[in-house]
Amino acid sequence: MALTTVGGASNATRRVEDEIFRRGRDLKGTSFRSLMLSALGVSILILIVLIVDVFVDGWSVLSTRLPDFITGTLRSQSSSDALGISQGLLGSLWIAVFVTVLSFPIGVAAAIYLEEYAPRNLLTKTIDIAIRNLAGVPSVVYGLLGLFLFVQTNNGNSTLYAGGITLAILVLPIVVITSAEAIRAVPSSLRQGAYGVGATKWDVIRTQILPFAAPGILTGSLLSLSRAVGEAAPLILVGAITGRLAPRGGSFVSLDQLGDRFTAMPIVIVGWVQESGRDPGFAAAAGAAIVVLLALVVMMNSVAVTLRNYFENKRG
Amino acid sequence: MANISIPPTLVGSARRERPTIESLAGPRSRARKEKFIRSIFFSAALVSIAISALIVISLVREASVFIFEIEWAQTWGQNGWFPRTGTYDMPTLLVSSLIVTVVAMLVAGPLGLGSAIYLSEYASRRTRAFLKPVLEVLAGVPSVVLGFFALFFISPQVIERIGRNGWWVIGAVMVVVYVLLVGGWARRLVKRDIETPIAVQLKRVATLTVLVATGLVLIWWVNNVAGSSDVASPDFFSVKRSGQLAAAAVGVGILTIPLVASVSEDALASVPDELRTASAGLGARKFTTTVQVVLPAAVSGIVAAFIIGISRALGETMVVFMAGGAADAAQFTSSPFDGGLTMTAGMASLATGTDNVVGEGLTFQSLYFVGLVLFVLTLALNIAAGRFVSRVREQY
Amino acid sequence: MVGLRTSSKKTLKGQLVSAEETTTEVADVEVDRTVDVIKEPVPMEIADEDLVFKASDLSVFYGDFRAVRNVDMRIKRNEITALIGPSGCGKSTVLRSFNRMNDLIPTARVEGELLYQGVDLYDERVDPVEVRRRIGMVFQKPNPFPKSIYDNVAYGPRVAGRKKGLDDVVESSLKKAALWEEVKDRLNDSAIGLSGGQQQRLSIARAIAVDPEVLLMDEPCSALDPIATARIEELMAEIKDEYTILIVTHNMQQAARVSDRTGFFSVEVDEENDRRTGLLVEYTTTEKLFSNPDDERTENYITGRFG
Numbered sequence A: 001m002a003l004t005t006v007g008g009a010s011n012a013t014r015r016v017e018d019e020i021f022r023r024g025r026d027l028k029g030t031s032f033r034s035l036m037l038s039a040l041g042v043s044i045l046i047l048i049v050l051i052v053d054v055f056v057d058g059w060s061v062l063s064t065r066l067p068d069f070i071t072g073t074l075r076s077q078s079s080s081d082a083l084g085i086s087q088g089l090l091g092s093l094w095i096a097v098f099v100t101v102l103s104f105p106i107g108v109a110a111a112i113y114l115e116e117y118a119p120r121n122l123l124t125k126t127i128d129i130a131i132r133n134l135a136g137v138p139s140v141v142y143g144l145l146g147l148f149l150f151v152q153t154n155n156g157n158s159t160l161y162a163g164g165i166t167l168a169i170l171v172l173p174i175v176v177i178t179s180a181e182a183i184r185a186v187p188s189s190l191r192q193g194a195y196g197v198g199a200t201k202w203d204v205i206r207t208q209i210l211p212f213a214a215p216g217i218l219t220g221s222l223l224s225l226s227r228a229v230g231e232a233a234p235l236i237l238v239g240a241i242t243g244r245l246a247p248r249g250g251s252f253v254s255l256d257q258l259g260d261r262f263t264a265m266p267i268v269i270v271g272w273v274q275e276s277g278r279d280p281g282f283a284a285a286a287g288a289a290i291v292v293l294l295a296l297v298v299m300m301n302s303v304a305v306t307l308r309n310y311f312e313n314k315r316g
Numbered sequence B: 001m002a003n004i005s006i007p008p009t010l011v012g013s014a015r016r017e018r019p020t021i022e023s024l025a026g027p028r029s030r031a032r033k034e035k036f037i038r039s040i041f042f043s044a045a046l047v048s049i050a051i052s053a054l055i056v057i058s059l060v061r062e063a064s065v066f067i068f069e070i071e072w073a074q075t076w077g078q079n080g081w082f083p084r085t086g087t088y089d090m091p092t093l094l095v096s097s098l099i100v101t102v103v104a105m106l107v108a109g110p111l112g113l114g115s116a117i118y119l120s121e122y123a124s125r126r127t128r129a130f131l132k133p134v135l136e137v138l139a140g141v142p143s144v145v146l147g148f149f150a151l152f153f154i155s156p157q158v159i160e161r162i163g164r165n166g167w168w169v170i171g172a173v174m175v176v177v178y179v180l181l182v183g184g185w186a187r188r189l190v191k192r193d194i195e196t197p198i199a200v201q202l203k204r205v206a207t208l209t210v211l212v213a214t215g216l217v218l219i220w221w222v223n224n225v226a227g228s229s230d231v232a233s234p235d236f237f238s239v240k241r242s243g244q245l246a247a248a249a250v251g252v253g254i255l256t257i258p259l260v261a262s263v264s265e266d267a268l269a270s271v272p273d274e275l276r277t278a279s280a281g282l283g284a285r286k287f288t289t290t291v292q293v294v295l296p297a298a299v300s301g302i303v304a305a306f307i308i309g310i311s312r313a314l315g316e317t318m319v320v321f322m323a324g325g326a327a328d329a330a331q332f333t334s335s336p337f338d339g340g341l342t343m344t345a346g347m348a349s350l351a352t353g354t355d356n357v358v359g360e361g362l363t364f365q366s367l368y369f370v371g372l373v374l375f376v377l378t379l380a381l382n383i384a385a386g387r388f389v390s391r392v393r394e395q396y
Numbered sequence C: 001m002v003g004l005r006t007s008s009k010k011t012l013k014g015q016l017v018s019a020e021e022t023t024t025e026v027a028d029v030e031v032d033r034t035v036d037v038i039k040e041p042v043p044m045e046i047a048d049e050d051l052v053f054k055a056s057d058l059s060v061f062y063g064d065f066r067a068v069r070n071v072d073m074r075i076k077r078n079e080i081t082a083l084i085g086p087s088g089c090g091k092s093t094v095l096r097s098f099n100r101m102n103d104l105i106p107t108a109r110v111e112g113e114l115l116y117q118g119v120d121l122y123d124e125r126v127d128p129v130e131v132r133r134r135i136g137m138v139f140q141k142p143n144p145f146p147k148s149i150y151d152n153v154a155y156g157p158r159v160a161g162r163k164k165g166l167d168d169v170v171e172s173s174l175k176k177a178a179l180w181e182e183v184k185d186r187l188n189d190s191a192i193g194l195s196g197g198q199q200q201r202l203s204i205a206r207a208i209a210v211d212p213e214v215l216l217m218d219e220p221c222s223a224l225d226p227i228a229t230a231r232i233e234e235l236m237a238e239i240k241d242e243y244t245i246l247i248v249t250h251n252m253q254q255a256a257r258v259s260d261r262t263g264f265f266s267v268e269v270d271e272e273n274d275r276r277t278g279l280l281v282e283y284t285t286t287e288k289l290f291s292n293p294d295d296e297r298t299e300n301y302i303t304g305r306f307g
């Protein structure tokens, strides 16, 4: 179409451009986009409000006596100067030890078996299904398992090892799944190259698979560690709530504690929230304890996520 | 003979003697070592089967005692869940679980899916790289933190401030919107009628939303501003303590957002880019492409995301335990604004009530019975979700 | 010296890559092969003591799909044997079965007999690890490990348990692979930083470092430019006296240039289920195969009239 006048040309051009870019007329598109963005925005806003709320609630404790709070112990009055979370921290530390010692090696080994050794047969399929379904079992059911395995067999006494092993079991499937994913990402050209010069399977795993998959495995392990440290329901089921972990033989951490009753950070928080009905001062203590727990968990998660993103970017 | 023909300077083949079956078999110690290592990895893999078996055994063993010894009249049609006095009314727990799950999904569904759509279809690489980790942080927040937040913030500041009536309307609106959207969309999918403009439906939904929102504001005004005086001085972050199923459910929903988001996003990411390019090449706008091409292609994965979300919400314990507004017993209720116990919270409170739940009639066994019901429900949901996920995999 | 001569001047299409490409992209090029391929003739017969591989009625399956059938081949010591043929005819499959790399593919299975210096490679007592230490492999795509150049070359000897004298092994392997001069000052740098051609020579050095008797090379030059390709070809000629080399190539000129014997593979299509099974059509001295093939299919392929 020939455009004759200048005005006509610009008008026509405008119309064509509008047509091409659909400028200003895509109301549907814009509103849909903003709706989706607001969904994300609200989710993030909730996170911010949550963090602000626990900070505000715990501020009276955090601002005045944080060091004492960390070294203090569980008390029946919220006004006590000695009130603190040391036993909770100690219990959570122990849980982290259990997860590190049990879940990591077993989980990574299982992942290696599934990815590098497992023949395609019924047993492998069963293992695979078992792991996938275990990952979806509610945590409270793991608590029932712990209760059944370790508490009932121990005359109904709950012990630190009961809680530790229960949480180690809980995160095992996560470790397996994330490790298997990391191992699957190892390029097959590395395997072939290594086998091609006469490496045995174990050589290949040791020298190629594990080094390459290490960041991914570490990420998954850190995520599962933070999950275990934040988990409360299974511990309640195995009876942690009534426990108090005390220093033994003069040392803060001691192997003798394994057979003791115990508590952990999330349990301390639950306990204080419950007590806040009777003594509202405990709400502030719970808020402060949450800030400490969140700091721990978010730190572990951020390290894990940063690590993963770093290596993902590095490898393109 | 063979060796004579080879120049003596050579090292490679000349140095080796002819292979025999023994030399090609390799040292026996190496084979043994490899076998031993394999068996270690194998036993590690077997642990998962052992754990699964132990879970089933522990649940079934104790639950069967309950099933065989309980008077079934005590488990149905009673006025509440009073395990200490031998009343184990299952509907009390089941209905509460249902309420919490539905409300939680009303929160997590749209927020999770919307976040996923934005991150996968609209966000630039850089925005994504920044925002996704934030969602992942949310995924790592322990449930006791949400329990605290539900009890001290959501309940007093969100649930009670807006008031029951307001929430009933909001809930109803959301359900209507859901039904309209999902129904309309499903119909379109079934009819494969590309011509039907989803815009018309969206417009209807939008009008309805505006109408209802107006009504909502009115109700809120009547409820709060007109009726009471203390709303004028809202100190938002003051520690107030109250609890009810609705607050707990919102907390559970918040916990579930990242899960729904990440599974949906995986589903959206698995839609091949060619589909998007092809659609754009036909002149479709981003919106049309997203709604008519990408979402239908990812529908199995999105369904899976919702099912996994439901399963997660059903199994969440601490939030309801802390903010659900009931201690170790609960009256039957079908209102989200009452206190109540879900299956999970019921179990947790039973375990905390005394030092020792072992040996009090069937109380201990009831724990396992509820656990078994929960286990079977979540297992069924997870298996269903797995089906949908594998359907996505088959497709692309 | 006898020129390798085609019976008549034929049209050879540039570098044959695949059947599809020949028809669409590559222009006809007149090539007089008497000019660039001149080599010693090799005798047809192979004495028993020079026989490295003897494949009899070898078939390879992936699951129940037979990828290659009934291969009969005798490979002579210190010769270069080339395998050519259209894409998908099973050259790589056959090559991988020669050092049991196919064991890594869960569905792969071998029927028939494959003797390596008289020993059945698929005897159940045979350990594939031991086989691969004697029969090395160089892959199509350079696949350096994400380690230093030194560690790449030393990898094989290390997993074989060697701890002393690694420096010498690395140096001599890199020298044989004609890479030493280029990398001797940066042995501790990552191998990922090398160019494609250097990476491929590194792969060769890595294979040589375990002191194998045979080198299997699966299209070692397909990812390389002509200059790098020429270097690898030179290299093969240089190390030929020490190793027995099998090379898969799509480049017929390359096969004609470097190899002593050539096997031509083709595919037959089962009309019923549209499955393609590879077979060895003709296996003879390179001179004969390229100048006077017995089989019409070979003739068609090497002259570019693929059909």
Ligand SMILES: Nc1ncnc2c1ncn2[C@@H]1O[C@H](COP(=O)(O)OP(=O)(O)OP(=O)(O)O)[C@@H](O)[C@H]1O
Binding pocket: C062, C067, C086, C087, C088, C089, C090, C091, C092, C093, C094, C105, C107, C276, C278
């Ligand atoms: N791992 C595998 N699993 C199943 N089938 C395979 C596998 N590898 C190869 N095949 C099939 O075996 C046949 C031969 O493949 P092969 O790779 O050996 O051919 P090729 O001659 O090397 O082809 P190209 O020249 O393209 O490399 C093909 O039909 C291929 O699809």
Ligand SMILES: [Mg+2]
Binding pocket: C091, C092, C093, C218
């Ligand atoms: Mg090939």
